Amino acid sequence: MSSTELPSAPAASVLPKVATVRVAEGERLRSVGLPGITLTVRSRPPAREGLAPALYVHGLGGSSQNWSALMEQLEGEVDCEAVDLPGFGDSPPPDDGDYSITAHARAVIRYLDASDRGPVHLFGNSLGGAVTTRVAAVRPDLVRTLTLVSPALPELRVQRTAVPTALLSVPGVTALFTRLTRGWTAEQRVRGVMHLCYGDPGRATPEGFRNAVEEMERRLQLPYFWDAMTRSARGLVNAYTLGGQHALWRQAERVLAPTLLIYGARDQLVGHRMSRKAARSFRDSRLLSLPDAGHVAMMEYPEVVARAFRGLLEETGQAQAVDPLERAAVAGDGDGATEKAGG
Numbered sequence: 001m002s003s004t005e006l007p008s009a010p011a012a013s014v015l016p017k018v019a020t021v022r023v024a025e026g027e028r029l030r031s032v033g034l035p036g037i038t039l040t041v042r043s044r045p046p047a048r049e050g051l052a053p054a055l056y057v058h059g060l061g062g063s064s065q066n067w068s069a070l071m072e073q074l075e076g077e078v079d080c081e082a083v084d085l086p087g088f089g090d091s092p093p094p095d096d097g098d099y100s101i102t103a104h105a106r107a108v109i110r111y112l113d114a115s116d117r118g119p120v121h122l123f124g125n126s127l128g129g130a131v132t133t134r135v136a137a138v139r140p141d142l143v144r145t146l147t148l149v150s151p152a153l154p155e156l157r158v159q160r161t162a163v164p165t166a167l168l169s170v171p172g173v174t175a176l177f178t179r180l181t182r183g184w185t186a187e188q189r190v191r192g193v194m195h196l197c198y199g200d201p202g203r204a205t206p207e208g209f210r211n212a213v214e215e216m217e218r219r220l221q222l223p224y225f226w227d228a229m230t231r232s233a234r235g236l237v238n239a240y241t242l243g244g245q246h247a248l249w250r251q252a253e254r255v256l257a258p259t260l261l262i263y264g265a266r267d268q269l270v271g272h273r274m275s276r277k278a279a280r281s282f283r284d285s286r287l288l289s290l291p292d293a294g295h296v297a298m299m300e301y302p303e304v305v306a307r308a309f310r311g312l313l314e315e316t317g318q319a320q321a322v323d324p325l326e327r328a329a330v331a332g333d334g335d336g337a338t339e340k341a342g343g
Contacts, residue, residue, distance in 0.1 A: 018218050021063075021089065021090040021215075021218070022211055022214065022215065023042070024065075024068045026044055027042055027043065028043050029041070029042055032111060032115070034114055035110065037091070037095065038086075038091060038092055039086070039091050039107065040064070040083070040089055041083050041084075041111070042068070044071045044072065044075050046075055046076075046080070051076075051077065051079045051320060052144060052320070053078065053081065053117040053118075054080050055081050055082070055083060055117070055120045055121075055122055056070070056071065056080070056124075057082075057085065057104075057108060057122070057123065058085065058088065059296075060127040060229065061088070062127075062128075063088050063090070064082035065089070065215065066082075066125065066299060067080075067123070070299075070302045070305055073302050073305075077306075077309070077313065083107075085128070086104070086228075087224055087227070087232070088232075094107070097231070099228060099231035099234070099235045101131055101134060101235050101248075102134065104232070108132070108135050109135055109139055113142075118142035119142050120144060121144050122136060122142075122145070122147070123146075123149070124147075124151060125295075125296060125298060126150055126151070127152050127236055129148040129149065129152055130152045130236060130239060132146060132151075133146070133148065133248060133251055133252055134251055136256075137252070137255050140257065144257060144318065145257050145259070145312055145316065145318065146258070146259045146282075147260040147262070147305075148262065149297050149298050149305065151261075153248050153252065153274065154247075154248055155270070186213045186220065187213050190209065190212045190216050194212070197268075197294055197295040198294045198296065198299075198300055199264055199265075199290075199292050200266075252278070252282050253281050258285075258312060259284060259286070260288065260308060261275060261285055261287045261288065262290065262297050262305060263278075263289055263297075264290050264293030264294045264295060266291075266294045268295065270295060286308075288304075290304065
């Protein structure tokens with residue numbers, strides 16, 4: 001290992017005590033021990049019994065909290081769970097220090113196999129979109145539908161605004177960045193993240209901003225935070241270079257599950273132009289383009305994303321009976337254009 005790289009994260013047994021993770025009203029957290037990893041799972045009790053299970057997978061630097069707003073929207077349609085990938089949220093680092101896309105996908109598969117919840121409605125954002133694409137390709141038996149919000153699939157021409165994030169994968173860059181930003185406050189860091197990830201940072205509520213700052217302060221106390229970021233970014237870049245059957249676009253073509261693709265026109269990390277390639281690659285796809293959204297549409301426009309997912313359930317015959325008054329309460333005009341795109 002180069003002397004400019006961060007050392008491997010310490011074992012979970014010697015990690016320092018940090019502030020507890022925020023749990024929104026109506027949510028629950030639990031820890032699940034699996035071979036080589038321990039995962040924290042955030043859940044929201046369904047509105048009624050018998051609903052099909054759903055699992056949400058966050059992006060680089062995110063956590064299961066990224067899905068809280070959408071989980072609340074969909075508690076009447078699915079039985080919601082969101083996972084903290086190893087090294088993120090409240091999940092400790094993996095025992096083997098492997099943060100590759102394959103390792104993250106293996107963690108999701110291990111959880112689904114162990115919990116016996118599959119097949120699930122699987123959701124992924126950014127890095128989580130690449131992870132869930134791999135899961136759906138290699139284990140179609142675990143996936144009912146696939147919903148991808150700005151999935152981090154390979155781009156030949158990366159946006160300039162995405163370059164700094166990609167540079168985290170270069171040895172020494174993270175150590176340099178941490179030195180240069182040592183004086184930044186948690187508020188400054190959160191504002192920077194929101195300007196990068198939101199189409200309109202003004203959509204974040206004061207309460208949401210305070211919660212994000214609190215979570216940022218907690219993460220910066222974790223000795224493995226930057227290590228997990230660096231190695232996951234490197235794992236994503238490495239996945240972009242894989243060829244043959246392991247190539248992400250090749251695996252997208254193998255996905256059998258009905259797929260909903262959601263892209264924001266103001267996304268600074270995943271080019272909106274990739275939406276058409278994705279629509280061609282996933283064989284049974286629907287494309288929703290949101291003109292005002294950025295990289296995290298499920299946080300910016302959770303009601304619109306929820307409405308599109310309900311449409312996917314209805315179109316594929318997987319919608320379960322809902323009280324007419326409840327349906328009327330969530331119905332309304334969309335803020336984007338959805339089209340059937342698959343072949």
